[in-house]
Amino acid sequence: MECNNLTVGTALNKLPPLKKYFIAIATILIIAIIAGQLYQDLHRKQEHLDSKRIYLHHQQSKLVSMSMSRLSLLRDPKNTAVTAAKELTAYAKQILAVHDVLVRTIEQRNLESENKLLAEQELQLIHYTNEFLLLNNEIISSIESGIVNRDSIDKQYQRYQVLYQQYQSETEHFVESLSNYLEKESYENRRVLWLVIISIILLVIVVSVIFYRFISGMVNREFQLLSVDNQLRKDSEKETQEHAKLMLEQQMKMRSILDSTADAIITITADGNIDSFNKSAESMFGYPAEFVIGQNVKILMPEPDSSLHDSYMQNYYKTKEQKVLGRSREVIAKRVDGSEFPIYLSVREVQQLEPKLFTGIIQDITEWKKSDKKLKQAMDELKSKQAQLEDEEQIAKHVFANIISTNNETLEELASWCVPMGIFSGDMILSSSLPSGGLRVVLCDFTGHGLPAALGAVPVSSIFRAMADKGLPLDILMGELNKKLKELLPTGIFCCIAGIDIDAARTHAHIWNAGLPDVIIVSDNGDIKQRVKSDHLPLGVVDYDHKEIHCVDVRLEIGDMIYAYSDGLTEAENEAGDMFGQDRFEQLLNEESNLDGRLVGIRNKISSYMGKAAATDDISLVEIKTLS
Numbered sequence: 040m041e042c043n044n045l046t047v048g049t050a051l052n053k054l055p056p057l058k059k060y061f062i063a064i065a066t067i068l069i070i071a072i073i074a075g076q077l078y079q080d081l082h083r084k085q086e087h088l089d090s091k092r093i094y095l096h097h098q099q100s101k102l103v104s105m106s107m108s109r110l111s112l113l114r115d116p117k118n119t120a121v122t123a124a125k126e127l128t129a130y131a132k133q134i135l136a137v138h139d140v141l142v143r144t145i146e147q148r149n150l151e152s153e154n155k156l157l158a159e160q161e162l163q164l165i166h167y168t169n170e171f172l173l174l175n176n177e178i179i180s181s182i183e184s185g186i187v188n189r190d191s192i193d194k195q196y197q198r199y200q201v202l203y204q205q206y207q208s209e210t211e212h213f214v215e216s217l218s219n220y221l222e223k224e225s226y227e228n229r230r231v232l233w234l235v236i237i238s239i240i241l242l243v244i245v246v247s248v249i250f251y252r253f254i255s256g257m258v259n260r261e262f263q264l265l266s267v268d269n270q271l272r273k274d275s276e277k278e279t280q281e282h283a284k285l286m287l288e289q290q291m292k293m294r295s296i297l298d299s300t301a302d303a304i305i306t307i308t309a310d311g312n313i314d315s316f317n318k319s320a321e322s323m324f325g326y327p328a329e330f331v332i333g334q335n336v337k338i339l340m341p342e343p344d345s346s347l348h349d350s351y352m353q354n355y356y357k358t359k360e361q362k363v364l365g366r367s368r369e370v371i372a373k374r375v376d377g378s379e380f381p382i383y384l385s386v387r388e389v390q391q392l393e394p395k396l397f398t399g400i401i402q403d404i405t406e407w408k409k410s411d412k413k414l415k416q417a418m419d420e421l422k423s424k425q426a427q428l429e430d431e432e433q434i435a436k437h438v439f440a441n442i443i444s445t446n447n448e449t450l451e452e453l454a455s456w457c458v459p460m461g462i463f464s465g466d467m468i469l470s471s472s473l474p475s476g477g478l479r480v481v482l483c484d485f486t487g488h489g490l491p492a493a494l495g496a497v498p499v500s501s502i503f504r505a506m507a508d509k510g511l512p513l514d515i516l517m518g519e520l521n522k523k524l525k526e527l528l529p530t531g532i533f534c535c536i537a538g539i540d541i542d543a544a545r546t547h548a549h550i551w552n553a554g555l556p557d558v559i560i561v562s563d564n565g566d567i568k569q570r571v572k573s574d575h576l577p578l579g580v581v582d583y584d585h586k587e588i589h590c591v592d593v594r595l596e597i598g599d600m601i602y603a604y605s606d607g608l609t610e611a612e613n614e615a616g617d618m619f620g621q622d623r624f625e626q627l628l629n630e631e632s633n634l635d636g637r638l639v640g641i642r643n644k645i646s647s648y649m650g651k652a653a654a655t656d657d658i659s660l661v662e663i664k665t666l667s
Contacts, residue, residue, distance in 0.1 A: 064246050071239050079232060088144055089221050093214055095141040096164065099134060100210050103171055106130040107203050131175040138168050157220060160213045167206040174199055303401040309394050311335050311352050323403055325375035336399075341373045369404065380405050433462065447500075448472055452541075452665070453480060454638045458607075458658040466605050466659040467496055471507035476543030479507050482661050484535040484555060484605040495534055495579070498523050513540045513549050514588045517578070524579035533579040537603040537661075541595070545665045548601065549590040553577050556606055556621075561637075563598030565629040600636060601663040602628065607656030611645055614652045619645055638662040 145161060178195050303320035307313060313336050316328040324331075324339055331338065337348040367385040374380065383402040388395065448471045455468045467483040481503060485495055499520055506516045517538060524534055535554030541547070550558050553575035560569040571591045575583070604624075611619045627641045638660060645658070 064242070068239060068242060071235060071242070074235070078235075079228070085224075089217060092141065092144050092161075093217060095137055095144065096210055096214055099137045099141065099168060100207060102130055102134045102137060103168075103203060103206060106134065106171070106175060107199055128175075128179055131172060131179070134168065134175075135172060138165070138172070141165070141168075157213070157216055160209065160216065164206070164209055164213055167202065167209065170202055171199075171206070174202065303403075305336065305339075305399045305401065306389075307336050307397045307399060309352075309396070311337070311349060314396065320401065323374075323401065324372070339372055341371055341379050344370070345373075372401070381408050429462070450478060450480075452478060452663055454636055454662045454664075456638055456642045456658070456660045458654055460607070460654045460657050464657045464659070466607070466657040467499065468659060468661060469500060469503045471504065473507060473540070474510040478539075478541045478663070479503075479513065480539045480603075480661060480663055482537045482555065482603045482605070482659060484607075484657070484659065486532045486534075495524050495528055495532070498527055499534065512590075513538050513551055514590050517551050517553070517575075518583055518588050521578045521583050525582065528579045533577040535573075535577045535605075538590075539601055539603065539661075539663060540590075541601075541663065541665065546595055548593045548595055548665075550593055550601075551575065551590050556604060556609065559602045559625075559628065560593055560595070561600050561602060561628050561632075562596070563600075563632055565631050567625065567628060568599065569593055595665045597665070598632070599665045600632060601661075601665065603661040605657060605659040607654065607658040608645065608660055610656055611649055611658060612652055612655055613648050614650050619648055623648075636662050636664055 142165065145165075174195065300317065300319055303323045304315075304317045305313060305320055306315040312333055313331050316326070316331050320326075321328055326338075335348070337345040340348060367383065370382060370384050371379050372382045372384075381404050383404050385400045387398050387400075389398060447469055450470050450472065453470050457464055457466055457468060459465075465485045467481075467485070469481040469483070471479050473479055481499075483495075483499060502520055502523060503516065506519065517536070520534075520536070528534075533554075536551070537553070537555045537558050538551040539558070540549040548560075550571045552558050552571050552573045554573050554577035557573075558571040559567055560571075562568050571593065574591075575587060609619055609621050609624055613619075623644075624641070627637065627644055630637060630640070641660065
């Protein structure tokens, strides 16, 4: 069937656009005829102008001849000069009039663009005419002034005769040449016209042949199409029957699918009546489908929606404003027994269907509402617990700060920066002066963040204070801290630590690094002089062997600075998720220092890099100036 339709469609598509062809060919013929006629009219106009010029030249030659004959009469003493002067004046006016007409005709014809030689000959004749007029004027002026005599008349006549002979000769030659040119041009014109006529005849013959072939082909195709159309009609009837059967099967399948869905699905006509009602809708509302189909959908609604539903439909048809259509919302429905229950309703208009039909998908959310109520109660309890936990963390933060402040000293040589990830930091910075006049600075980074990370703050700060007051060495402090934290901290919580002791002369430092990034010694001009890498396990993991307890000795010079920091500094991320990195940090260390040190500049650079991004770890940085 589809193949036959394709054959017929192809045959119809192959039909020539006769109307377009006819208009195009007729236009070409009309243009050719008009062009030929315009060409012929132009040529006739030129022939007319050329004939007129020949006539004018003859007329002028005749007038010049008559003017000369009047001049010859002046030689006879019997003729009066006054009468001759009047006649010469009359002839001069006629010659001038013919001369003006001839000049206008020459301008209209523009012979110079076609035959330059003829144009030059004609201009020479005009020149002769001008000379005749000048000579006449001289003779007439002589007669009127009374100075004329026979000798002067003879001289004028001789000049006139010579000029007249030349003029006559040139006129005859020009007229003959112009006649020959007109004959040749007329022949060329006839030949062009015959070519146009022959072209039109050939075009008509070609068009006739083409139209004959088109029309005969169309007639043949028409007979073929009629036979094909009969076959198509039979195939169409068969296809219609098969399509009706298929549609019935599809309806049955759709009905089965709708009845098997868990959601209630209802279709509603344009006037608000129920068109279909699936099995889930029957179970949800308690109505059998046979009862509700044909009734208004408002029977499924409680008041006031039931009374207002018809006005809702009328308002939609008037304003096309979709207050319910295309949206999903929570409403109240009514069962057959009058009980009300919450539903989630989604209404859509079936597109490209007349009359209009609307589909409503309904979910019974009674159980969901109960669960939602329980979830809200649980959320309220969680919020209460969260508030209680935040209060406890604020108390812990206060205690943590007091412990550190009571066991810490403010040192002129020390500058630090600490940014907590949570309410308070899991990093801790301790500093103290030693009895010998030296300095001791410790940076601790406990596992995790917040309250769990601060569990070791109390023992570490108290032991640090006690040993600093006694002036005990740094390695002894680290051994004691490791032992105490291993006893107190649960498994999985430990402390990465860097300890720095600087002697009273500020020329040597003892550095302990257990699990933190390199402790870096930087000169005054920004050169990195030494790195002290981590060579111990963090505190609270295992017992230290006696051989493991040792520090790294570093020689210091005037202007050197010591930097210790937690890994949160180099791992700080910007809003795009890119880390600040070790390279950027060391570039900041390479800058030349001033009296205030580099810490403020480093802090500003890192804060600017992070922007509005939240910290992913506690950030701590210690700067110790050895020039004191």
